[in-house]
Amino acid sequence: MAGMFSILRKSEFLVEVGHIARFAARFFSEGFQPRYEFREFIRQCYWVGYKSLPLVGITAFIMGLVLTIQSRPTLVEFGAESMLPSMVAISLVREISPVITALICAGKIGSGMGAELGSMRVTEQIDAMEVSGTNPFKYLIVTRILATTLMLPVLSSLSNAIALYGGYLGVNIRGAVSWHLYWSQVFDALSYGDLVPSLVKTFFFGFAIGLIGCYKGYYSTKGTEGVGRSANSAVVVASLLVFIIDLIAVQITDLLNLT
Template identity: 80%
Template sequence: MKISTKLNSPFLKEVGDIAHFTGRFFREISKPKQEWEEFINQCFWVGYKTLTLVGITAFIMGLVLTIQSRPTLVEFGAESLLPSMVSVSLVREISPVITALICAGKIGSGMGAELGSMRVTEQIDAMEVSGTNPFKYLVVTRVMAATIMVPILSSVGNAIALYGGYLGVNIRGQVSWHLYWFQAFNALSFGDFIPSLVKTFFFGFAIGIIGCYKGYNSQKGTEGVGRSATTAVIVASLLVFVIDLIAVQITDLLGLT
């Protein structure tokens, strides 16, 4: 009696392909003559063009969190702790993750659709024939831009969300500008800021790698372009949660919580 042990998993193949794609990225970025002009251009599109969406979302997030938290704190007679609770919740977890998910939806899908369109219209093949390195020009610049701009967007989102929290505190109460910010920052430490900032670099890298991978390897015409954009958002969003879980565990082990 023979038992077949053949392993043919599309999931494992996909993981291997992404790992190979990531390895190629590090090989290309280590080579000289980076495409700095295209990198700056991608920073503009990734950062500036996403700032408005991140800002609006962060403002509403801070406002809603404050309004929703007030009744519970009032019930326990701890309304004065509202600025501290809001600042810790936003800076540690909510603002970085929500910002990363917004970027996964906008940036990841945009990269997947753009590179997918270039692949199916054979523009990438034309670049290879002309002697240009399409991977360095298209992929490296976009991944670098996402890795750098997502932490910046998250930091700006933190500030805007905290301002939204200030308005939320004063909807049914009266807390002065100086008192609110004193309580908000007094509850925070470097152990809150540093892990929150560091993990956003990994969020940005994951979003850039997945978006570029899906688009760069797109197939089957226009249908493949749509599939690349959709799967880029799904996989990047899942990776954001996985990275966040790992970051929380590491932070806890290091005693930074």
């Protein structure tokens, strides 16, 4: 009996993966064909990017400050306190800042899209758009996925800058490092092998967050209860995909000797 339930769970998982893959294929087939919804796309970029910036910025600042303060005692113990700006810069730019930014966006944007589209589905607004001759997939789904795909790299880049500034303040809490010296050490430590993979993977983070949030909301069922489930599952699945994509990106950069 337990084996049968295990098989059923595995089959449901594979069916869900197939539906998501078909949803993504539909995005690529319809997303780059006219008519383009530029106004809705710009509106979604505003909500995804500008409205998420305060939360991302505050989190990045605290993250850079705390990482610097927590790392100092260990480096002092080994007499390597001068390496603190370089270590913080590499840690933030390579891994911490892009992943934390993506997780914040998965929680805020993914759940918001799942709840918004889910409520539109259960109140039959999407059906009304189809009846009126509007393509709801292009208007609702394509614009949102493109907005998250393009805005997440922007948010991640701003997060890097704000976190490094927080690191500068953290270095000067118990030390005295000039502005010029701090940023000289930061940029000497970083290379294109750190910046480019970090930026490229954020496009995939954004695509995954938008895809899952839209998929869960677009196919929401069971009334208001289904809307809550769509928002919750969108956050869980999108966060899991962020970690999986990050793992794959790390393996690829290691194979290419970019680490």
